[in-house]
Each structure stands twice: as structure tokens, then as C-alpha cells.
Amino acid sequence: MAENNDPLLNADRIKRNTELPVFYGQAGKDSVTALVQIYRVENAARIGNWDDARKYTELVQTFRGEAAGWAQALRSYRVTQGNWTQLKAAFVKNYQSKTTVTTVCTQFSELKQ
Numbered sequence: 001m002a003e004n005n006d007p008l009l010n011a012d013r014i015k016r017n018t019e020l021p022v023f024y025g026q027a028g029k030d031s032v033t034a035l036v037q038i039y040r041v042e043n044a045a046r047i048g049n050w051d052d053a054r055k056y057t058e059l060v061q062t063f064r065g066e067a068a069g070w071a072q073a074l075r076s077y078r079v080t081q082g083n084w085t086q087l088k089a090a091f092v093k094n095y096q097s098k099t100t101v102t103t104v105c106t107q108f109s110e111l112k113q
Helices: 007-017 033-047 052-061 063-071 082-097 103-108
Strands: none
Touching: 033 052, 052 082, 052 103
């Protein structure tokens, strides 16, 4: 398939492919996990040719509710403004669910059909 070189179509494709879901940091409100949000930011960065400072800004811009409050306290997590590596590590540590065998077994026993 030939690639379309129309600048307007290309800009539209980049815009659509770099849109990120909002992240609340609350079970039931988020459509993706913390790891998926990071994955989406990193893919968008490749498509949009973003540097690490832009990835930092784009991720923080997706935060709503609890996550937005958490972002206000990033300094207490020793995250330097604009440092993607530090933000990514703190975000995943704070928001990635910690599934254990006990959790899975408990949730499985509570499953109703």
C-alpha cells in the first residue's frame, strides 16, 4: 500500500495516534492500567517524535482526580520536573496494581455468573 504524503492527512493521523486516555488513579474510573498508560505514552512519543520532557508533560496532562493530586506532590516522591525516567518509575510504583495469588484467589471466589 502506498503511503499518503498529504501533510494534512499525515498531521491528522499523528494527532489521532497520539491521543491518550485520561488517568484517574481510581479503580473503576480508569480505562487502562498504569503500565498500559506508560506504553501508550511511549508509543505516542515515537509517532510524534517527542523527547523525554514532552513525554513527562503529556503523561501529567492525562491525570485527573486522585492522579492529578498525586502529580502536585511529585517533588515529595523525588521526581524532578521534566524527568521522564523518574516520573515513569514513580507512576508505575504508585499506580500499577499489585496482583498477588491471594488477591486472584479472593477475586475468583467472589466471582458470580
